Amino acid sequence: MKTIVVIPRCRNFGIIALSIFALFSIALGACQPSPKGPAISIEEAWGRPSPKVAAAGAFYMLIKNTGSEADKLVSAESPACGAVELHESYKTEEGAMGMRPVEGGYIEILPGGQAELKMGGLHIMCIEKLADFEVGAVLPLTLNFEKSGEIIIEIEIREP
Amino acid sequence: MLKNKRWTFIIGLLAGMGMAVVAVVTLPRLQPHTFYGTVLQSPDKAPDFELDTASGTVSLEDFRGKIVLLYFGYTFCPDICPATLAEISKAITSLGKKADEIQLMMISVDPGRDTPEMLRDYVTHFHPSFLGATGTEEEIAQVATMYGIFFEKHEGTEATGYLVDHTATVMVIDQEGHLKLVFPFGAPAQEIADDLAFLLK
Numbered sequence A: 001m002k003t004i005v006v007i008p009r010c011r012n013f014g015i016i017a018l019s020i021f022a023l024f025s026i027a028l029g030a031c032q033p034s035p036k037g038p039a040i041s042i043e044e045a046w047g048r049p050s051p052k053v054a055a056a057g058a059f060y061m062l063i064k065n066t067g068s069e070a071d072k073l074v075s076a077e078s079p080a081c082g083a084v085e086l087h088e089s090y091k092t093e094e095g096a097m098g099m100r101p102v103e104g105g106y107i108e109i110l111p112g113g114q115a116e117l118k119m120g121g122l123h124i125m126c127i128e129k130l131a132d133f134e135v136g137a138v139l140p141l142t143l144n145f146e147k148s149g150e151i152i153i154e155i156e157i158r159e160p
Numbered sequence B: 001m002l003k004n005k006r007w008t009f010i011i012g013l014l015a016g017m018g019m020a021v022v023a024v025v026t027l028p029r030l031q032p033h034t035f036y037g038t039v040l041q042s043p044d045k046a047p048d049f050e051l052d053t054a055s056g057t058v059s060l061e062d063f064r065g066k067i068v069l070l071y072f073g074y075t076f077c078p079d080i081c082p083a084t085l086a087e088i089s090k091a092i093t094s095l096g097k098k099a100d101e102i103q104l105m106m107i108s109v110d111p112g113r114d115t116p117e118m119l120r121d122y123v124t125h126f127h128p129s130f131l132g133a134t135g136t137e138e139e140i141a142q143v144a145t146m147y148g149i150f151f152e153k154h155e156g157t158e159a160t161g162y163l164v165d166h167t168a169t170v171m172v173i174d175q176e177g178h179l180k181l182v183f184p185f186g187a188p189a190q191e192i193a194d195d196l197a198f199l200l201k
């Protein structure tokens, strides 16, 4: 007799919960903070509508890590952008505001922690917009994590 | 005797309560408006300037009688500038018809890349009344200095090209041309609207 053990990954919780989890509720234990590895989820991914003439746009989101290990967002890309960079806005000694690529080139999300990408702070910078950022548009964005690999999300273009 | 004291106490209590009610009702009206923005008390007029917009040259004096909001920014600015312009747009929209008496002007800190037309397309996205102005590098530097605005290019990446650090405050010039208020970066629309509403009274 063969026993098939399904150990669902937390990232797929939504889909799997409906089918398998309902039947084998015991398996729920598998989605408590997993014994090893990060568990990344993305919430509220959005971007501000911006005029065509603005060469750049910013994306914001909440990146959560419910796993037991830290992970790093190291890069991102989108067919809607000529280039994508991980940026942070900052205040200078003179009290001026500016932005720059994040220090070290990554955004780290600690186990049980989260990274909030929001206006005036961390943002994903879309340079050389190739699509219209109009209210209602949905743009694909691929996030590359050091451990979790590629996570493809959708950016909703809307007013904040 | 005892009865008398009790009456005195009750009358005193009632009188006290009455005064408290009067105070609560009238005090807020007597209190001056407390500005959210930083109030500037300058006897001099805000320095005048002439800059280019998509609809021709404008000077600050052209807007005497209106409240002018001055902001320095640039079109290759996806985070800080849109956040500010959107808040101002929300603030003045909330004032209804009075919005006609307010003029926002964004002055480019990137005259090398921003044209008057680009600035127009950029700012009108946030509110149709917004103006975008630019000039030569020297003119911009001069206006920025007059208003205590710091800006400086710094090297970006190959994709971004240079980026510009800049003071992101919003300056409010009243109907008579006096620099009246300064809002820091991140001032919420509601606070801006409250202060503007008071200045429009």
Ligand SMILES: [Cu+2]
Residues within 6 Å of the ligand: A058, A087, A088, A099, A100, A123, A125, B078, B079
């Ligand atoms: Cu940026």
